Amino acid sequence: MSWLRALRAITARVAMWPRATGTWLGERFELEDSLMAVLRHPVPRELERPIGWWYVFGSATLAIFVLQVVTGVGLAMTYVPAPNSAYDSLQFISHDATLGSVVRGMHFFGAAAMVVLVLIHMTQVYLFGAFKFPREANWLTGSLLLLATLAMAFTGQLLRWDQDAFWSIVVAAEQAARAPVIGNWLASLVVAGANVGGATLTRFYATHVFLIPAAVFGLIGLHLYLVIKRGISEPPVPGVVIDRPTYRGRYEAMLRRGIPFWPDAAWRDAVIAALAVLAVAILAAIFGAPELGKPPDPTNVIADPRPDWYFLGYFAILALIPPATESIVIVGLPLFAFIFLFLVPLLWPDGERHWSRRPAAIAAVALPLIAYASLTVAGIESPWVPKLEGGGVPVAVTQGLPDAPLRGANLFGSKSCFACHAIAGAGGRRAPDLTHIGSRLNRDQLTSRIATGGGGMPAYAGSLTPSELEDLVAFLLVRR
Amino acid sequence: MTIGLSAGIAAIVGLPILGFLLAPLFRAPPDELVPVGAVNDFPVGETKLVSVRDPSPLAWAGQTADTALWVRRREANGPAMFQVFNVNCTHLGCPVNWQAEAKIFLCPCHGGVFYSDGTVAGGPPPRPLFEREWSVQGDRLLVRQQALPTVKRG
Numbered sequence: 111m112s113w114l115r116a117l118r119a120i121t122a123r124v125a126m127w128p129r130a131t132g133t134w135l136g137e138r139f140e141l142e143d144s145l146m147a148v149l150r151h152p153v154p155r156e157l158e159r160p161i162g163w164w165y166v167f168g169s170a171t172l173a174i175f176v177l178q179v180v181t182g183v184g185l186a187m188t189y190v191p192a193p194n195s196a197y198d199s200l201q202f203i204s205h206d207a208t209l210g211s212v213v214r215g216m217h218f219f220g221a222a223a224m225v226v227l228v229l230i231h232m233t234q235v236y237l238f239g240a241f242k243f244p245r246e247a248n249w250l251t252g253s254l255l256l257l258a259t260l261a262m263a264f265t266g267q268l269l270r271w272d273q274d275a276f277w278s279i280v281v282a283a284e285q286a287a288r289a290p291v292i293g294n295w296l297a298s299l300v301v302a303g304a305n306v307g308g309a310t311l312t313r314f315y316a317t318h319v320f321l322i323p324a325a326v327f328g329l330i331g332l333h334l335y336l337v338i339k340r341g342i343s344e345p346p347v348p349g350v351v352i353d354r355p356t357y358r359g360r361y362e363a364m365l366r367r368g369i370p371f372w373p374d375a376a377w378r379d380a381v382i383a384a385l386a387v388l389a390v391a392i393l394a395a396i397f398g399a400p401e402l403g404k405p406p407d408p409t410n411v412i413a414d415p416r417p418d419w420y421f422l423g424y425f426a427i428l429a430l431i432p433p434a435t436e437s438i439v440i441v442g443l444p445l446f447a448f449i450f451l452f453l454v455p456l457l458w459p460d461g462e463r464h465w466s467r468r469p470a471a472i473a474a475v476a477l478p479l480i481a482y483a484s485l486t487v488a489g490i491e492s493p494w495v496p497k498l499e500g501g502g503v504p505v506a507v508t509q510g511l512p513d514a515p516l517r518g519a520n521l522f523g524s525k526s527c528f529a530c531h532a533i534a535g536a537g538g539r540r541a542p543d544l545t546h547i548g549s550r551l552n553r554d555q556l557t558s559r560i561a562t563g564g565g566g567m568p569a570y571a572g573s574l575t576p577s578e579l580e581d582l583v584a585f586l587l588v589r590r
Numbered sequence: 591m592t593i594g595l596s597a598g599i600a601a602i603v604g605l606p607i608l609g610f611l612l613a614p615l616f617r618a619p620p621d622e623l624v625p626v627g628a629v630n631d632f633p634v635g636e637t638k639l640v641s642v643r644d645p646s647p648l649a650w651a652g653q654t655a656d657t658a659l660w661v662r663r664r665e666a667n668g669p670a671m672f673q674v675f676n677v678n679c680t681h682l683g684c685p686v687n688w689q690a691e692a693k694i695f696l697c698p699c700h701g702g703v704f705y706s707d708g709t710v711a712g713g714p715p716p717r718p719l720f721e722r723e724w725s726v727q728g729d730r731l732l733v734r735q736q737a738l739p740t741v742k743r744g
Contacts, residue, residue, distance in 0.1 A: 194652025276654070277684055280738065281699070284683035287740035295615055297740055303614045304737035307655060308648030409641035409658040411677050411685035414698045428682065429700035433714040437741075494701040494713075498687055526692035530701070540701045568703050568711030573693035 149376070152368035154344040157375045161345045164238070167231035168337070169379035170386040172330070174223045177387055178262075181217040182319070189269070191315035193308055196271040197405045204399040215394030221263050223390050225420050228259050233475055236454070239463025240343035242352050246455035248340060251333040253451045258326045265318040267418055271311060276406035277415035279306050279314075288437045306408070341365060346463035354460065414495070422489030423482040429494045430485075493539035496529035503528070504536050511588065518585025521578055525570070533589065541567065548590040556583045620644070620735035629729050632663035632672070637688050637706060639677075642733060659722065659733060660688055660695070662706060674722040674733050675708050680741060681715040695719065716741055 136142055157165055188207060190199040203210040232252060235241055241249035264282075268275045279301060286296035302309040344364055369375060404410065417425055431439050462468055502523020508516055522528055530541035551559070560579060563569035574582065626640045640661050647655030660675040675695075677685040684699035694711055695704040703712040708719035720739040725732050 192650040192652075193654045194650050280678065280683040283738055284678075284681075284740055294740060297738065298614050299612075301614075301738060303617065304619045305644075305657065306738065307644065308651030309614070310654070405653070407653050407656070409639070409653075409656050411639060411658055411687055412698075413685050415684060429714065433681075433716055436714065436716070495698060496696045496701050496703075498696060498698060524691045526689040526694065526696070529689070529696060563711065566703075566712035568692075568694050568705065570692070572705070573691075 146372075148338055149372035150370040151338055151341075152365040153342040153371050153375050154364055155368050156345045157342065158369055162375060162378050163382075164234055164345075165342065165375070166379045166382040167227055167234055170383045171224065171227040171231055173383035173387050174220050174227060174390065175326070175330070177390060178217060178220045178224060179323070181213050181220060182323075184213045185217055186319060191269070191312050193271070193311050193406070196269070196311060197402065200270060200402060204402070211398035212394050214399035215397060216390055217266075218400055219390045219393040219397075221266055222418065222420060223386060224259050225263055227386065228256050232256060237465040237468075237471060237475065238343065239346050239352075239465070239468070239471075241455045242461075242463060243354050243357060243459040245336070245340045245343060246459055248333065248336045249455040250452060251329050251336065253448070255326065255329050255333060256451070257448065258322050258329065261322050262318065262326070263418070263420070265314050265322070268314050269311075269318060270402055271406055272403035273406055273410065273413045274403045274415040276306060276408065277413045278417065279310060281415060285440050288440045290441070342371075343463075346465070348462070348464040348467050350464075351462050352460045412498070416489070416492075419486065419490075423485035426485040426489035426492070429492070430488065491539075495538070496526075496540055497538040498529060504534050507534050507589075511585070514581050514584040515588045516585075517578075518581035518583070521574075521582050522585060525574065525578075525582075527582075544586060544589060546590060548587045551586075553583055553587060556586050619737040622735050623725060623732040624735055625730050626659065626661065626674075626733050627731055629726055629731050632661055632731070634663050634666055637662040637690070639688070642735070644735070658685065660686075660719075661731070661733075671726065672724050672731065673708065674724045676720040676722065676736070676739050678720065678739060679715055680710075680717045680719060680739075681713070683738070683740075686719070 136146070156162075185203065188199060188203050188210070190196055200214075203214050205211070235249065235252070268279055268282075283297040283300040283306070286300050287293040289296055298304070301307070302313040341361060344361070416422065427439065427443070428436070465472055503519045508519045511519060522531075522533070527544075528537045530538040531544045532539055533544050535545075547556070557579060559567065560574070560582060561569060561571040570579070622645055624642050624645055626642050632638055638661050639658055641656045641658050644651070644655040644657070658677045660677060662673040662675070663671065664673060665671050679686050679697040679699065679702045681697065681700055681702045684697050686695040686697045686702070686704060688695055693706045695706075695708075697703070697713065697715070701713045702710070702715040704715070704719050705711045708721060710716075710718060722736060723734040
C-alpha cells in the first residue's frame with residue numbers, strides 16, 4: 111500500500127503549508143518584531159474576567175470605520191459630485207445599481223453606528239477614569255476623533271443633495287455666520303461663494319472624502335500608538351487613587367503578570383466588532399438605503415429640512431431657546447462642549463478612578479444624556495412646526511353649526527389658523543389648543559387677540575374683514 | 591538650513607493652494623440687476639414666488655443656479671410699487687411660505703411668522719425678511735443679485 115503512504119505524506123506536507131507560509135512571511139517581513147509584538151502587548155490580567163467586555167468599544171468603532179471606508183470608496187466609484195448630477199447618480203445607486211442599495215444602506219447605518227459607538231466608547235473611558243494620568247493624550251486624540259466623526263456625519267448627509275440637504279447647507283451657513291468677527295467669512299467658505307450653488311457640493315465632497323478622512327487616519331494612528339505605548343488601563347478599584355510618582359511602576363508590575371492582548375483579550379473585541387458590523391449589514395439588507403427627498407430646487411419653497419436622528423436634539427434646541435440667546439447658543443454651546451471635553455483630562459488627571467467614587471462624573475454623563483434624549487424626542491415631534499398642508503377643521507366639529515360659526519370654521523382652515531392651532535385633535539401644535547377656547551375667553555377677548563395678536567400670534571386685523579372676524583369669533587365661542 | 595529650505599518650499603507650493611481654497615472670500619459678491627418678469631405679471635395686492643437665474647452660472651450648477659424670491663406688488667406705480675423678499679427666513683435661512691389667504695409668511699423649520707410687508711409677526715426670527723433692491727425698466731421688473739443674506743450681512 112505504498113500509494114496510501116505516499117498520499118498520507120503529501121497530505122501531511124500540504125497541511126503544513128499554511129504554517130510554513132506564515133513562518134516564511136513572518137521571518138521575511140520581520141512580523142515577529144512588529145505586528146506580533148504589538149498584538150501580543152501585555153494587558154492587565156483583570157481583562158480576562160467579564161469586566162473585559164467593557165473594553166471592546168474602541169475596536170468596534172474601528173471596525174465600523176473600516177466598513178465606512180470600504181463602502182465609501184464603493185459609493186465614490188459611482189457618485190457624481192456635481193450639482194446637476196449628484197441626485198440622479200444617488201438615485202441610480204439606490205435603485206438600479208447591483209447591490210447599490212445595500213452598500214449605501216451600510217454606509218448610512220454605519221454612520222449612525224460610528225456616532226453611537228464613539229460616544230459609548232468615550233462614556234466607558236470617562237466612567238472608568240481611564241483618561242487620567244498618564245493617558246491624557248489618548249483622551250485628547252479621542253476627542254478630536256469624535257469631532258471628526260460628527261463632521262463626517264454632517265457632511266455625509268449633505269452629499270445626498272436633495273431638498274433637505276440643500277436647505278441644510280443654507281442653515282449651516284446661517285449658523286456659521288453667527289460666529290463673532292469671522293462669521294461672514296465662515297459662511298462664504300461653507301457655501302464656497304455667495305450662494306449655495308455650483309461650487310458648493312464639490313467642496314463638501316472633497317471635505318468628506320479626502321480632508322476629514324486624512325485627519326481621521328492620522329488621528330487613529332496616533333490614538334492607537336498611545337493606546338499601545340501607555341497600555342490598557344486596569345479596571346478601576348474604589349479607593350485606589352492615581353498617584354503620579356508611583357503609578358507607572360505599579361502599572362508595569364501589573365503588566366509583568368498580565369496576559370497578552372492577542373489572543374487572550376482580543377477575542378472579545380473581535381466578537382463585539384463582528385456583531386456591530388453584522389448589525390449594520392442586516393439593517394442595510396432589510397431597510398436598504400434611505401429614500402432621498404425631492405431633488406434640490408432653490409425655487410421650491412416647500413421644504414422641511416431636518417437632520418438625521420442623532421442631530422435632531424441640536425435641531426430642537428434652535429427652536430426652543432429664547433431668540434435673544436440664540437447667537438450665543440449656536441456658537442457657544444458646541445464650543446463650550448468641546449472645550450470642556452478637552453479640559454477633562456487636564457483638570458482631573460489624578461484621584462479616584464472608579465465611577466462609584468465620582469458622583470459628579472456620573473451626573474456629567476447622565477444629565478447631558480437625559481437632556482439630549484428629551485431634545486431628540488422634541489425634535490422628532492417638532493410641535494413648533496406649522497402645519498402647512500392638510501385640510502381644515504374636522505367634519506365632526508362643523509356638523510350642525512349655524513351659519514356664522516360655520517363660516518368661521520371655514521375661515522379657521524383657509525386663514526391658516528389651523529397651521530398653528532389644533533381643534534379636536536386636528537391642526538398644528540405650535541400655539542394653544544383651541545378645542546375649548548369658548549369657555550376660557552369671551553367675545554371681546556377673542557376679537558382683540560385675533561385682531562392685534564401678540565405673544566407669537568400675528569395680528570390679523572389686516573387680513574380679516576370685520577365680518578370675517580365676527581364669524582371666526584362666533585365659531586370659537588361655540589368651542590366649549 | 592534643512593528646516594529653512596523645507597519651510598521655504600512649503601510656502602512656495604502652499605500659498606497658491608491656500609489662495610485657490612480661500613478664493614471665495616475675495617471674490618466680489620454678485621450685484622447685477624437681473625429680470626424677474628413683466629410688471630403686469632404681478633397684480634396689485636398680491637405676493638408671488640419668482641425665480642431668478644444666476645447670469646453666469648458654473649456649467650455644472652444645474653438647478654442650483656436658480657434663486658427664489660417673493661415679489662409683493664404694493665401699488666400700481668411709484669417708488670413703493672414693489673417689495674422683493676429673499677425666501678430665506680431671517681432665523682436660520684429656511685424658505686418661508688406665503689399663505690395668501692392669511693397674508694402671512696410661515697417658516698417650516700422653527701415656525702417663524704412674517705407679515706406681508708416682511709416684518710416679524712411671531713417666532714424666533716430676529717429681524718424682518720431681507721429685501722432686495724429692485725427697479726422697473728420699461729415693462730420689466732429687475733432685481734439685484736445678492737449673496738446669501740445672513741443676520742450679520744443685514
